[in-house]
Amino acid sequence: MNETESVARLREALGAMAGTVRTSPDAYERALLDWRRRERRRRLTGLAVAAVLLAAADGVGLWALNRSAPAAPVVFDAPAPAVAPSGAAPSGTAPSGAAPTGTAPSAVSPPGAP
Amino acid sequence: MTQHPAPVPAAPPDVGTPAPDAGTPSARRPGLPGWGGLRDLEREAAVTALFDRHHTELVRLAVLVGAQGDAEDIASEAFCELYLRWPRLRDPAAAPAYLRSVVCNLVRMRLRHLQVVRRHPEPGLPDAGSAEQEVVLREDHREVVDALRGLPDRQREALVLRYWLDLSEAEVAATMGISCGAVKSHTARGMAALTKALKECR
The missing domain is CATH 1.10.10.10 (Winged helix-like DNA-binding domain superfamily/Winged helix DNA-binding domain)
Structure with a gap:
């Protein structure tokens, strides 16, 4: 028996064996339910992980705010804007034309503040 | 999977054969998916069309490369994998090749598992x-x-x-x-x- 004959016999046998295989009529319904269920589970898992991460981030932030001293700034550590008495130029500002250093240009102090 | 006698040998399937309209699973497809979304509907329609064309071929492929009783489960598993990874598929034309590859890998994994089981035989295991x-x-x-x-x-x-x-x-x-x-x-x-x-x- 040469290889060409073997290939012919192999093709014939594979075709005959494949012809004995039948699929069940409800295969599509079962597969559809299965892949929908997996997709739903995948999305629920993603939502649960996102919720856990969000809750953990919230917890860490609240813990950091809670353990800090009341006077110490937690988020912004820039000094408070200088107090400018009414009618006078704010102290610590540069001569005219230069921008004030360390203070916000639009900062307005309330009257009577120290 | 059910196997019945069939004297007529099955020819290798034609990859480009269009899906028939009547009597196919897509013709009796259930309602919309619960999570909605146009993209989900498109994905489901594409996978359903592939199921119509290639499911029998994949079950037969699984049987021929070594799966016996669970060939249909393996084919179904391949379609589940495709459905989950559909958004990452670069070209929809590559889907049949991907399905064949998944079937071959799953059958290989099953055969390895059976080899391990046969090394440690338990009474009552069904014949494959x-x-x-x-x-x-x-x-x-x-x-x-x-x-x-x-x-x-x-x-x-x-x-x-x-x-x-x-x-x-x-x-x-x-x-x-x-x-x-x-x-x-x-x-x-x-x-x-x-x-x-x-x-x-x-």
Whole structure:
């Protein structure tokens, strides 16, 4: 028996064996339910992980705010804007034309503040 | 999976055959998916069309490369994998090749699992073979199938993909995840071993 004959016999046998295989009529319904269920589970898992991460981030932030001293700034550590008495130029500002250093240009102090 | 006697050999399926309209699973598709979304509907329609065209072919492929009783489960698992990974698929035309590749991998995993189970036999394990299928096959076909089952997994996969699905060497290589040279090697060795086994049978 040469290889060409073997290939012919192999093709014939594979075709005959494949012809004995039948699929069940409800295969599509079962597969559809299965892949929908997996997709739903995948999305629920993603939502649960996102919720856990969000809750953990919230917890860490609240813990950091809670353990800090009341006077110490937690988020912004820039000094408070200088107090400018009414009618006078704010102290610590540069001569005219230069921008004030360390203070916000639009900062307005309330009257009577120290 | 149910297996019935069928005297007519099944020809290798045509990959480009359009899906029939009536009586197909897509014609009796259930309602919309619960999570909605146009993209989900498109994905489900595409996977359903692929199911219509390739499900039987994939079940047969699973049987031929070594799966017996759970070939239909393996094919269904392949479609689930495709459905989950559909958004990451670069080209929808690559889906049939992806499905074939998943089926081959799952059958290989199942055969490895069976090898481990057989090393530690437990009473009451069901026989993986199908007696009905054995009865239906002719004597000469059974000789070839027995010889094919005696081959290593890779050689059997290469022969089935090459000579039953009539894939090119490049397509077989893509399906098996190996190089074209390795496909040639597996095919040549498999055919030589098969020819030798068939000669010994005579």
